[in-house]
Amino acid sequence: MSNPIPEDADQRLADPNSLARRENILGDEHSWLELQDMLPHPASGVTADSAIVSAARTSFLGHSKGADQDKRLLLYLLKHRHTTPFEQVEFKFRVRAPVVVWWQWVRHRTWSYNLQSGRYTPFNEDEFYIPKTWRQQSPTNKQGSEGLVSSEVSKELHRRLTDIAHDSFALYTQALEMGVAKEQARLVLPAWTSYYVAVCKVDAWNLMHFLRLRLATEAQWEIRQYAEAILDIFREVMPWTSEAFDRYLNPQTSDSPLA
Amino acid sequence: MSNPIPEDADQRLADPNSLARRENILGDEHSWLELQDMLPHPASGVTADSAIVSAARTSFLGHSKGADQDKRLLLYLLKHRHTTPFEQVEFKFRVRAPVVVWWQWVRHRTWSYNLQSGRYTPFNEDEFYIPKTWRQQSPTNKQGSEGLVSSEVSKELHRRLTDIAHDSFALYTQALEMGVAKEQARLVLPAWTSYYVAVCKVDAWNLMHFLRLRLATEAQWEIRQYAEAILDIFREVMPWTSEAFDRYLNPQTSDSPLA
Amino acid sequence: MSNPIPEDADQRLADPNSLARRENILGDEHSWLELQDMLPHPASGVTADSAIVSAARTSFLGHSKGADQDKRLLLYLLKHRHTTPFEQVEFKFRVRAPVVVWWQWVRHRTWSYNLQSGRYTPFNEDEFYIPKTWRQQSPTNKQGSEGLVSSEVSKELHRRLTDIAHDSFALYTQALEMGVAKEQARLVLPAWTSYYVAVCKVDAWNLMHFLRLRLATEAQWEIRQYAEAILDIFREVMPWTSEAFDRYLNPQTSDSPLA
Amino acid sequence: MSNPIPEDADQRLADPNSLARRENILGDEHSWLELQDMLPHPASGVTADSAIVSAARTSFLGHSKGADQDKRLLLYLLKHRHTTPFEQVEFKFRVRAPVVVWWQWVRHRTWSYNLQSGRYTPFNEDEFYIPKTWRQQSPTNKQGSEGLVSSEVSKELHRRLTDIAHDSFALYTQALEMGVAKEQARLVLPAWTSYYVAVCKVDAWNLMHFLRLRLATEAQWEIRQYAEAILDIFREVMPWTSEAFDRYLNPQTSDSPLA
DSSP states (O other), rough: OOOOOTTOOOOTSOOOSEEEEOOTTTTTTTEEEEEEEEEEEEGGGGHHHHHHHHGGGGGGGGOOOOOHHHHHHHHHHHHHOOGGGGGGGGEEEEEEEEHHHHHHHOOOOSSSEEEOOTTTSSSOOOOOOOOOSOOOOOOOOOOOEEOOOHHHHHHHHHHHHHHHHHHHHHHHHHHTOOOOOTHHHGHHHHGGEEEEEEEEEEHHHHHHHHHHSSTTSOHHHHHHHHHHHHHHHHHHHOOHHHHHHHHHHHHHTTTOOOO | OOOOSTTTOOSOOOOOSSSSSETTSSSSTTTTEEEEEEEEGGGGTTHHHHHHHHHHHGGGGGGOHHHHHHHHHHHHHTTTTOOOOGOOOOEHHHHHHHHHHHHHHHTTTTTTEEEEEEEEETTTTTTTTTOSSSSEEEOOOOEEEEEEEOOOHHHHHHHHHHHHHHHHHHHHHHHHTTTTHHHGGGGGGGGGGGEEEEEEEHHHHHHHHHHHSSSSTTTOOOHHHHHHHHHHHHHHOHHHHHHHHHHTTTTTTTTOOTT | OOOOTTOOOOOTTTOOOSSSEOOTTTTSTEEEEEEEEESOGGGOOHHHHHHHHHGGGGGTTOOEEEEEEEHHHHHHHTTTTOOOOGOOOEEEEEEEEHHHHHHHTTOTTTTEEEETTTTTSSOOTTTTOOOOSOOEEOOOOOOOOOEHHHHHHHHHHHHHHHHHHHHHHHHHHHHHHHHHHTHGGGGOOGGGGGGGEEEEEEHHHHHHHHHHHHHHSSSSSSHHHHHHHHHHHHHOOOOHHHHHHHHHTTTTOOOOTTT | OOOOOTTOOOOTTTTTTEEEEOTTTTTTTOOOOEHHHHHHHHHHHHOHHHHHHHGGGGTTTTOOEEEHHHHHHHHHHTTOOOOOGEEEEEEEEEEEEEEHHHHTTTTTTTSSEEETTTTTTTOOTTOBBSSOOOOESSSSSSOOOEEOOOHHHHHHHHHHHHHHHHHHHHHHHHHTTTTTHHHHHHGGGGGBBEEEEEEEEEEEEHHHHHHHHHHHHTSOOOHHHHHHHHHHHHHHHHHHHHHHHHHHOTTTOOOTOOO
16 A cells, blocks of 8 residues: 555644644643544534433433433433443544553543554654643652642753753654664654544543543643543533533542542 | 424334434334434534544544545455454444344443333333244254244244233233232243344444344344344445445455354 | 264253352252352462452552551552452353343443353253242332232232243244244243353452442342342452452442442 | 462562463563463363363353364364353463553553553663664555664664663653652653553453464564563463464464454
């Protein structure tokens, strides 16, 4: 198969069909997230909230009794963890995030992923996440952070990681020029900071499970920013379900023991 | 959005929003199947075939080079079992089938199901699958059938199963009147023949896996009729992918060792 | 392939290698359940509880600090829903249950199942679940039961279901003799009451999820009896984990909102 | 049971209970793999091959007719993709591999993983994969490699990656000393080369699916070495199943179109 990539291709640009988009998620222009599509689609004339109620009513071959009753049923379903109707709604995102975020994200095995390939696509120099502020090790949570280090230290680390990224990228480019395979040449790069694009799809129940874990204060700051962006979109497109989420699952607003 | 389900809705009737519907699947009016929704929805302006190509191109950040190249890429993907892009398309069906069919269907664990509850919803007298023709035991395949028994035997069995269904249903009704719980009263019914409605959702890759197994001549005739109805709709809404399926996976048209 | 079933085969007998067995689960000799194997196996010298602690310690490359600390860590893991270590233990059961139970059981999609085939194996006359007591419809829970109907009604229903099973089985036998395929002849049987054997395997986390749902008072009485038998064995082989389950997930002993 | 992990245990050392171990997988002492446990365990008196045959026989309530017939049935099962019995056997590995390998491995969503946490555990200076030989970009496969670059280039790249690892690690250590959280300090490291330990568990069917993809010549060399080590152990513990795999699925020895 000949090379299918046209000269002017750029999947990193906004998709004109997307239903919602959030940018600068990690404070730089490389980090963004789009709701590329969803089931049901707004143009289908069915809302996602009502699709859930309608799926739940299959149990008793029932039908809608109006918005108030429908919403009450939806809240009841989530409160009592009748989760299968929430599987009947799908979210499809296109996301650009550094490997340190994907490393945690892809552990969620109920999502479908199509991920940019570092074996196939060479990296560009600007494709690194270099934080301007650096967080302190939490004294109580061995795997968490709490507060920031001084701005002097932050500046110093930003400068030195910029240097590492620059020098590593120069070596990466040199290795490619010397004929080294992309899959191996990338070893020299600071991979946690490398940005990758992915299309990733999940149903509404497993989206809430993701949010429940990744909105928690114990979650790493970087993936939490993506979770916050998703929550923001979730509230727009599923007002009833996100209200139920806030009430029964969201670690920030409920007292769920799962938080 | 206004209420999408009218007051007098009956979940057994056709959904006006459905994208496709097939009836009389088992030769009676009780057996039907609808494509209730799909991702991407036709109204979204993106075809399901192109959604797959576009997901695959995430690997190399490429974009479309026109229909011919796109279709060629899609055929290549399925031939070489690059299956993840096919997970990015979803089918949501509403189906009415007897338990003998669901019993086999629900073993496919990659689908999401919302099923009518016999604990909640009482059965009606007409909710039974009573075949007019009866199949002979295959002499070579211990779990299959081959050809039909005589029409006299078929008529006799149809008559006697009709009687069983009638008498059992009378006892069921009586038990309910005597206050027995629906969940237990149903024990007296010929359950394999009881019709249940379900909403069930699956991605395009796992749909093809289902079809591959349930279109095979070894599959039981009843579920094969549902698989044929789905294949028919699949061909309408995903012409490229169904062509790839016919070429590389369909046990009826390919020489796949998986057939 | 020639018939691999020897004349004297009977998979319905107890497996001599089984680690535990419970009988008369539904009050008749047909209903039983065995723990056929588990990972880790007792003979391996590693307990299942310690296998979970050890998997959890992979996160920090830690090692055991003695039984007290290990147990405390295990309780902490379940309390805070760190569920992945609980996936590292497996239970493999062999179970004989009627279809009314399997119908609910197989909806748990995280189990692996190998189920007796009614297309392959003819049924025997004694393979039916015919309750001696019948439960009343719950006045408050549309899909539940509460209390029993009078013993007269129970006797009457037992007698009449016995008759249905007997007559249906006679017709089934006749149909087989007339050459009808087993897969279709079974339509005449009262399927909810037909006993099937299955081998089914699940990890400890998903076992607890199953128990959480099927031990609840809302669960149907029949499957609850199997859940109780499993809980009993679970307590024997995983004392720490079952203590954590009772504390944080068991709907009968905890105040989990998921119950 | 007494404590199975001694006080001085180091999770990077060999587990005395392991059933098999392979070392120097990537040519250095950091890369290794153990079969930590399996279901059925050898000490249980049941072989893994026979556990599959026995699970398959549940369909027809049959039992063993001797080794020859059993093996023939097993080959038949895999040839005709009756995959569910192969889910009844489990492999539990403990593996040390660099992130470039895990990045591909964790995309297999049917495995259970417990992975070392870089948020929790600080890295050591020697925990990097620094190849001695470097591969050329394949001229025909955009995501593959073919042959080696000159030994001069290899030496040069080895030296320079060693320097990057050394300097980055020095900065990492400094950042930790300045109080930066481990989760963020690691951004400066060449992550693709960082070694992580994981416990990962999978059933025999999904193991074969993993091998089928990761033994292929298109797979990246690094993960292929782990797949080869697993195949080697697989042949030891499941002689019949691995013979069936070689015949029907292995891309190196069969002409499966899935290869």
